Amino acid sequence: MKKITVVGTGYVGLVTGVALAEIGHHVVCLDKDVEKVELMCSGISPIYEAGLEGYLAHHLRTERLEFTTDPAVAIDGAELVFIAVGTPELADGSADLSYLREACMTVAEYLSGPATIVIKSTVPVGTNDLIEQLINEHALYPISVVSNPEFLREGQALYDTFQAERIVIGSENKATGELLQEVYAPLARPVFHTDRRSAELIKYASNAFLATKISFINEMAALCDQLGANVDDVAWGMGMDTRIGHSFLKAGAGYGGSCFPKDTKALVQIAKEVEHDFQLMKAVIDINDFQRHRILKWMKDHYTNMRGLRIAVLGLSFKPNTDDIREAPSLKLIEALIECGADVVAYDPAAIPNAKEVLAERICYAYSVEEAIEKADGCLIMTEWNEIKETPIEVYHYLMEHAVVFDGRNCYSLEDAKRAGVMYYSVGRNYASRRSGDGVKGKD
Template identity: 55%
Template sequence: MNIAVFGTGYVGLVTGVTLSEIGHNVVCVDLDEEKVDAMNKAQSPIYEPGIEEYLKRNVEAGRLSFTTEYSEGLEEAEVAYIAVGTPEREDGTADLRFIESVAEDLAMWMKRDMTIVTKSTVPVGTNDWIRSIINSISSYEFTMVSNPEFLREGQALHDAFHGDRIVFGVEDEQAGETMRAINAPFELPMYVTDIRSAEMIKYAANAFLATKISYINDIALLCENLGANVHDVAAGMGMDERIGRSFLNAGIGYGGSCFPKDTSALVTIADQVGQDFSLLKEVINTNDRQRNLLADKAKERLGSLRGKKIAVLGLAFKPETDDMREAASIPLIESLVLAGADVYAYDPIAEENARRLLPEAVNLVESKEEALAGAEAACLVTEWQEFKEIDLRELPEIMEHPILLDGRNVFSLEAADEAGVEYHSIGRPVVHAPSEEEAQSTV
């Protein structure tokens, strides 16, 4: 099938690449000429493991191309995907300017009756609004489809081919058959519903997962106060199939492009219809509080941070991505810098994005060894594989004080104990908790 994809950000590019991989002819449209030129050379503008191999294979096969021209994108298209960003406004609502712009341009350049698929995450009712925009400009017949994405950054290609489900919200049976035909090669379960329900599924799913994260993080705080171990608590809870073990990993909160934006948007949507979504508001409050936890632990343990070297390991909001949006490293580093610490930070991939978002006072270094050398404490923020492979026994030799504040519970308590490292994690007992005299020696 001939398909046009509007937008080549994270969602749009992965959509275009995977649809071409299963045999469709795809033209992706983006207004950034430099970006389009790079993608036509199989150079990805985003970091996603494996995506350049997919790009190269499908560009060379002639199934995938990129253009800045709407007319070219729609020349042969039978189906058009809208996959532009919907960033969060200050009031928590989704900014739909890019959606509106694409809808207007699409309507101007349509060449035939077609199916229009909204892949972007949009508030309930947005597809009706898109329909009204296109109808005001074009006389062609078209049907709207809501097709929310459920891709995890860093694992998007895997999720596209091995996900739990594909959701369609359709206006009529013909649109449902079109979407089934497009997606049949993925061989994934397909769930077809009405458009507004499909729009809601995306928000409801992400908000529920965010709720699980905030719930276990509040349980972790309670475990610390009561002397319990949250890892064991989560394992015992997760054995109940009604609960499940996924998203019960205590840490320093969620971030990225989806959970923070979608939870805020859902609260705002509820407010607009007069519903106080108090549960989700507290989920957001808990997450905001959790993102400051490592800074609080550092200040409690070290007292004044002025002039002290603090290492930060990991800047991206999760491993296998360079995405810094709503990353826990940002409020942590801002708090450390404000307290006068000399912050040395390292991330395997996200340095370029970090330079635009972090205070100028931060020292962005080229290796974990450089960050750790002579540090009085280290904060582990992102669970990159190279950090998981750190030999804790080497920290007493590298650091001024082998104090590790682990925001992702990467290491076992037993490993920290054997290495002689003072280890503070989330919701678990402190290993080698300092005596009052030892604590004073680092203040």
């Protein structure tokens, strides 16, 4: 068992701390947010993640997991320090490293002996080199920096930790890399050793490739709409080729969240700094940004105007099983609906508190699918929560004022929608064949 410090208790830091405690280490998590630390000390998770709170409470009882705002308590005697602070997007698309620099200076100040610094934060290529230099210039003891990028999916983070497909360790000396491998040994997962710069780029490249698959299938969906093909069948037929695979070939409203939008833009900026024009990644970003306009076009084509119409929005989080609304396509479409004069009522199983911080009282909030769609003139589905997918489509027919569903996640089959008497718009499934201008008129 090793004494480990985790600096930062955001999504990555908290999951990392809990997981390391679960596999037998003594972990102290450090955060500046007093209210958040008090919450975690009482066994309550500040983030929505299935199963996390149970592990959190358990390891508080075992005393293998602690939380503090005191860097002296957290860092003194630590053999390894994991840094998992945010690297948000700057105006030019590059990563803001100010939180990382601050964390590193704190570590340098309070280290009481030689240590290994493990960078979990997503950082531009070469950052770990600079971090090692920075800490060694200010610390009283020698340190080594290891790049250890995370590959966690929100909503499945614990599974992705305990059943990781790979653990990437980027180090400049063999002993340091082997030390981190020893820390992770109880997981018994595949480990890939490389240099620090390659490890940093693996993180960006992985997210960029997945974003590319999403934008590609959304472009194919637009083509399917014009040609009368079904994108679900096209994607399935493609994915049967093992070189392609089925994952991330799901047409929809586009990607969002804290990683894909930020990391794709950062990769473009990283390339720009070495005078490489990353044209493919620019196209991926443009396609994703335009996807919501395609969905809005369905609605503008269907209605003469939307002023005064009640529009239900189902799903606010950028994906199911999380309350994260960062870069969620739903928010951008809701803003557009408000501009069109629609009265929006939204429902999400987890994300309403976060959405209220952004949208405030400009829309109404419902607390079930049925409440949201009752007497609605139209319904926009933006997140494929199981609760939404499992709602029989006949419910829309019976509860809505006008049974018109604009499905940005393809939750229902065309056959079921037709049988239920619902006018149903979906992504890449023959939109061009639908009539336009025959919907409910707005209230002037």
